[in-house]
Amino acid sequence: MSREFVNALCATLPGAEVSDPWGGGHDTWKVGGKKFASIGAVTPAVSVKTAGIEVADMLVEAGIGQRDKYMHRSWIQLPWGTPEDELRVRILDSYRLIRGGLPKKVQVQLGEMP
Numbered sequence: 001m002s003r004e005f006v007n008a009l010c011a012t013l014p015g016a017e018v019s020d021p022w023g024g025g026h027d028t029w030k031v032g033g034k035k036f037a038s039i040g041a042v043t044p045a046v047s048v049k050t051a052g053i054e055v056a057d058m059l060v061e062a063g064i065g066q067r068d069k070y071m072h073r074s075w076i077q078l079p080w081g082t083p084e085d086e087l088r089v090r091i092l093d094s095y096r097l098i099r100g101g102l103p104k105k106v107q108v109q110l111g112e113m114p
Helices: 003-011 053-061 084-100 104-110
Strands: 016-019 027-031 034-039 045-049 075-079
Touching: 003 016, 003 027, 003 034, 003 084, 027 084, 034 084, 045 084, 053 075, 075 084, 084 104
Parallel strands: none
Antiparallel strands: 016 027, 027 034, 034 045, 045 075
C-alpha cells in the first residue's frame, strides 16, 4: 500500500475531495466537507473512521490497524504494509459511514453509493 494507492482509490469515490488542511503534505479526503481518510505528512499510514470505538478496538487487537494519536478513538491508522484488499474495505467503510451521516439532500446529489 502507498500514498498513491490510497489517493487513487479515494479519487474514484463520488464527491470525494482532497485537501492539505494543515500544510506540509497531508492528504485529507472528505465527502460533503467531512473527513473520511487522512494521510499524514510523516507517518507511513492512512487514518480511517470505523463504526465505533468497539470496532476500532477489535481491529487494533486483531493487528489490522493501530490507534490514531490525533483522532477520535473510533479512528484507526492502517500502516503502509496493510494488504490492499483490507485497505480498500476499510476506506470504503469509512467513506460510507461519513457519507451516511450527511443530510439526505447532499447524499442524493453525490450519486450512487459505491
